[in-house]
Amino acid sequence: MKALIFKGKNKIEWTETTEPVIVEPTDIIVKIEGFTFSHAYYRPYLGQDDSVALNTIMGHEGVGIVTAVGGSVINLRVGDRVAIGCITHCNICQWCLRKAFAKCVNGGFILGTKINGTHAEYVRIPYGDNSVIKISSTIKLADALMLSDVLPTAYENVIKKVDFQNINNIAIIGDGPIGLAVLLLINKYHKEVDVYGHHSRKLDYFEKLGAHKGYDSTKTSLNIKYDLVIECVGHDRGTFEQAQQMVNFNGTIITIGVFNKSVVFNLQQLWYQNITVHTGILNVYTLDELVTKIEAKEISPMQLVTKAFNKNQVLQAYEAFMDKDIFKVVVKL
């Protein structure tokens, strides 16, 4: 089969490799119908971290058809169409029992980093019963692919944590796909949502999809206060500081961005402001709810997809994904 293999800094190959087979009785094999790319690979690809092991097949987002199941798989059969969750989990370890699937001692965020991932014609998914969701053939590929990561990330970190009743206005910091997924999910609450980013074409797209206003983070003096600030950038970009400046009295900051070092928390001002800060990784525990929303046409996550490619264009698709003007790219095999 063909697969996208990580060969080190700035180097990936779409090349022939061995097809996966069932190893554990809880495994399933999925024939990939399509995949998408995650910003989680920016940094390893650029050589900025070593989270992806050399020669690994990349990818933790994919949709496909089950072609084999291990002996102890109960809920899935050959022929089932599934969306693969980016968090693999055993459901029986100490963390899984607390629904902290991301910390599963036998799984976690391993697809495409520690074990071969979804950017391939076939993928082996450990703990298949828990780590994918069955979907009907009527769900469009671009909608279904958003279930793997970006949609539950936004849903679990924002919708499941916030009571929108007392919120008047909202700021999203970060004009990438996570921020856009958040916007698509909160549109139903009819609040004023501003977006702060660096890419004018992306900010335009946010406005087109329901944002009140897009602001260039570098040019804005940031004197608006928001009841809810959703930080979707992470790392050393100063966005946690920005969030603290923007949050209103009684307000909430949610950090979805991944941080690799500590930040300054202005408790000397914020203890007095009655604020709440939520941090979180997704645990992909809401796929059934999200599938229902897609089927009911309550949300249209395919709006996140701004470019599509076929199986002969995988490397071009990867290049497009690295282009900062694009949200999500899908590849249909």
Place this chain on the structure above:
Amino acid sequence: MKALIFKGKNKIEWTETTEPVIVEPTDIIVKIEGFTFSHAYYRPYLGQDDSVALNTIMGHEGVGIVTAVGGSVINLRVGDRVAIGCITHCNICQWCLRKAFAKCVNGGFILGTKINGTHAEYVRIPYGDNSVIKISSTIKLADALMLSDVLPTAYENVIKKVDFQNINNIAIIGDGPIGLAVLLLINKYHKEVDVYGHHSRKLDYFEKLGAHKGYDSTKTSLNIKYDLVIECVGHDRGTFEQAQQMVNFNGTIITIGVFNKSVVFNLQQLWYQNITVHTGILNVYTLDELVTKIEAKEISPMQLVTKAFNKNQVLQAYEAFMDKDIFKVVVKL
């Protein structure tokens, strides 16, 4: 009348001064039956901050009888017994409309700091209708005095913010009156509550009143993880760092302590831990609920009071309050 007047660093006088009179139609005058002291005065008394204006009558905690009401006071009459809330508020400014009484542009935390306070035989309370609560004569003075500050501080920052259903164990950092008030309020949830402090006699008292175990913060290696960590110290004591080390996955940190500078927030670890941080000042919006709980004997806040004095012992009472082994001191006039 006699009053306790702040005369600068390490200097207070219990001395004769002018009785207050109605100034605004929303004012009331209260003849003080008793008062207590707040740790908010430690730092100004020690010359570490200038929050209390020179020659001000100190105090924001008191119980007494209304002796005069301004022309526009509706809910109170001469003769009513009241507990005075430490937050004075107008109920009509932009912040009061959001229930952020502590930020009231016409009031806030002004009693005993910006205007004369409760450590006197009489006190003028602005916005009397909003800033005190009527109580029956059957409530004991020591119970009633805890309504002014310590009890709503604990109630509003902890009980009103936390769902105890998913919490197994709790750490209170700080062995002072706020921590003890928290303990008294959370005892009803029957969780394992550990207390971290520096004073063995105080820690013993926590254990006597329901804590599972008191730990000396300086001697403990802190390897227990807690679902809820309630920080009640503030300032530069390293307690926010301690709270971050102690909080469990999916856990919550509440900071009640007052911080005068920023802290380091370990987002590089905590973004992954799915935690929540609440900061907050009390707004004293729960006095009716707390009075009901006292009347129903659901709580006994007088357990916070470990020493009592009479009107001839005000300076001794103040000395006792500065003694770190004592929780709350009351003075009955």
